[in-house]
Amino acid sequence: MGKVFVNIGLSLDGYMAPEGMDLEHWSTPTYKSWGAKWGTLMGYILKQKYFRERLGFGEGGETGAINDMLRTTMERSGANIMGKRMFEQGEISWPEEAPFHTPVYVLTHEKREPWVRPGGTTFYFVNDGPESALEQARASAGGRDIRISGGAKAIQQYLKMGVVDELEIALAPVLFGGGQRLFENVDDAVPEFRIDRVIDTPDATHLRYVRA
């Protein structure tokens, strides 16, 4: 059976997204400097050859350990699960060929038919909770791994359920001062993790934790 994993960027003060990065201010990244903050957090990805090629950013890019990690993350994923907020932001931002290439289960109260995108991504809207989404993801992943893509609240739900096997965090040296925290509402039900490996780069410290 596939692993359940998380792979995200995190600010040094523990935020996945800065304050002001919401649908209302999506077209005004200067609002509370959310665009600049987000750019600092995600800078490490934009440099990577794998990412640049997949999003059509053009030639070039780094090809080291971080690039390999991005490729592995994509290739191991048989299904994705995400929260409503991440989906809504993506819906207006992703290219037509949404960058998942797997079934994606969206946790939402909205009832909606599956949304099929070119390139193998189909969004399914799950109204009956995170357990159900995980079951559906497992059923469709063909033994490959399940990525809890985000946002913070969705990840928290799976941490609390104790089903997250691997937690990969790119810890960037930026302070957001506010926003969506990764670690809220977690308690002793969360499995204990141990450090599996660390990749040290100038842009971020890539921490990988696995269940102890």
Place this chain on the structure above:
Amino acid sequence: MGKVFVNIGLSLDGYMAPEGMDLEHWSTPTYKSWGAKWGTLMGYILKQKYFRERLGFGEGGETGAINDMLRTTMERSGANIMGKRMFEQGEISWPEEAPFHTPVYVLTHEKREPWVRPGGTTFYFVNDGPESALEQARASAGGRDIRISGGAKAIQQYLKMGVVDELEIALAPVLFGGGQRLFENVDDAVPEFRIDRVIDTPDATHLRYVRA
């Protein structure tokens, strides 16, 4: 002029101290498991030869990069600054020879004469704010560095003042779920940091940030 630095242990979810670790429950470490959580966070220190020798824990211990870091942290410090809460917990916990061996400036509203301990530690009780404590610490440090020892609120005050030159964090793979967060009440006034070095150990990831 000496640097202002922080060197602390931090849980993966960003807490310096777990919920329940307070004066009221100091003698009941089973309360909310604060003792076990704290022990996991601080486990990396207890193994080190330098720490064991200085606190009279006996022979043996590790002598690698982390041991060197502990020695350097102690030797570079010409003065310490701490909050009232940290002091009050230490006052009932430190051995008679308090483990600082420098002047220590305690941020407090309490008026109290300096408290002289054997071994070169004298606690001064500062009633007129963190700027004043820093001035006094600089005046007494003889050009050596100033350590903001803790707790979280004291560190936050100096981060907000923009005077912290170096931030050393031992990030342990433990989730506290609650307690005293390091990064609260920080905002854009905080200087930007860059990653200076990372030491990867099984117990903790030792992150060192310096002003960008």
